[in-house]
Every structure is written in structure tokens, then in C-alpha cells.
Amino acid sequence: MEKIMSAFLLDIRPLKEPLGFIRVLEWVFAIFAFASTGNYSGTTSFNIKCQETHLVHVINVSFEYPFRLNKNGFDVPTCEVNKTAEWKKYYLIGDHSSSAEFFVAVGVLAFLYCTSILVVYVGYQHVYRESNRGPVIDLLITGIFTFLWLVASSAWGKGLTDVKLATSPTTLITLPNVCKIRPNECTPGALPTFGPLNSSVISGFLNLILWAGNCWFIFKETHFHTQAAPSATQQEATRQP
Numbered sequence: 001m002e003k004i005m006s007a008f009l010l011d012i013r014p015l016k017e018p019l020g021f022i023r024v025l026e027w028v029f030a031i032f033a034f035a036s037t038g039n040y041s042g043t044t045s046f047n048i049k050c051q052e053t054h055l056v057h058v059i060n061v062s063f064e065y066p067f068r069l070n071k072n073g074f075d076v077p078t079c080e081v082n083k084t085a086e087w088k089k090y091y092l093i094g095d096h097s098s099s100a101e102f103f104v105a106v107g108v109l110a111f112l113y114c115t116s117i118l119v120v121y122v123g124y125q126h127v128y129r130e131s132n133r134g135p136v137i138d139l140l141i142t143g144i145f146t147f148l149w150l151v152a153s154s155a156w157g158k159g160l161t162d163v164k165l166a167t168s169p170t171t172l173i174t175l176p177n178v179c180k181i182r183p184n185e186c187t188p189g190a191l192p193t194f195g196p197l198n199s200s201v202i203s204g205f206l207n208l209i210l211w212a213g214n215c216w217f218i219f220k221e222t223h224f225h226t227q228a229a230p231s232a233t234q235q236e237a238t239r240q241p
Contacts, residue, residue, distance in 0.1 A: 014121040034111070107152075
């Protein structure tokens, strides 16, 4: 432990370089990606006008992360005469938790890795660059996260589209039987706010771009880039006839 602590040399100059600066951006966007998804809760609604009882009911339906919509129930009046207190429970359609939880998990893991590698950049840069092992491992992990962001963002983008469809007031009024019985009248109500979730998908693809771009700067730290670059002697030999 003492050896590790003695090796710590604080130097914030790597944060001014593309390698470190992009890591900071990845750290910020990773937080935004999983926070905007994991903390989300929304409400959608529709209206039921019971012609026999002349009553109008506003039905509010709440849902939240991880979007197991088939477990989100809501009560609907039966609209029967002399049974105004009788209600029936219905549920939203679909379970979109797998794509949402996978997206959040990738965001959390990316945040943790960015935190740890930033500590290495600013405190152990001399250890990081003393051998090729550090940059190669960093490049490998960054490549893995690039792939994970691609898969997670694409899956969650599709999942969000399905969530929007399932929670649309237009879809809700097709679920209760009372809405299919005339002369009862069901009309769409308030739309849920999907701004944070739309932003989460956008931040997911921004993370994909950042992590993919950072692969190049990490590659330049490895011996692969050094070997690929021709030496001055090789360049001079190329010029000679």
C-alpha cells in the first residue's frame, strides 16, 4: 500500500490533452445517461364519460423505471347503472425492463471505469506509460465499452419507442372493455413527458461517439502506433532511388 501511495504524483496536465479531456466528457455523459433513465417516472391519462351515469372520470396511470409496464395497474369504472362504486383493474402492456436496465448498467460501469482511469491519468501517469501494458489494457476496455454503448443505446432506443406506444393515451383507451361499449365515450388525456428519456438515448449515442473517438488517442499511446509510424531512416531509404 505504501508503495502504491508513494507512486502517486498529482499531475492535471493529462486532462488538458485529448485523451484525458475526452475521458472527462465520457464521465459526465455516462452520469447523465443512467441518471436520466434510472430516475424517470411519468404519468399518462385518459377520460371516460359514462353516459348512463352522466359521470366523467379522469384515469391517471403512472409508470417508472425499469418500465415493467405489465405490472402497472389502473382502475377503471364499469359505468353500470346502480354500480357507480364498481371499478375494474387493468394493466399496461409490455415489459421493457431488460433494455432499460442494460442501458443503465452500461452507464454505471462506464462511470466507474472513467473515474478509476482518470485517477490513473492524473496520479499514476508515469506508471501508465512506463510499459505498453497500461495503454493496451485501456484500449481494450475502451473498445469493449464502445461496443456496449452501441448495443445498449440501440436496444434502449427501440425499448423507448415501445414504451411511448404502450403509454400513449390513444393506446390506453383501447384496453378497458367499458370504452368499447356504447354510448360510453373514452377520450385521450395528457401525454407523458418523455424529454429525459429522449435525452438519455441521445446521450447514449454521444457516449458511443466519444468512446469510439477516444480509441484513436489511446492507440497512439501503445507500441502498435509507434511500430506503424516509419522511422526517419526508413523515410530516407524510401526517398533514395
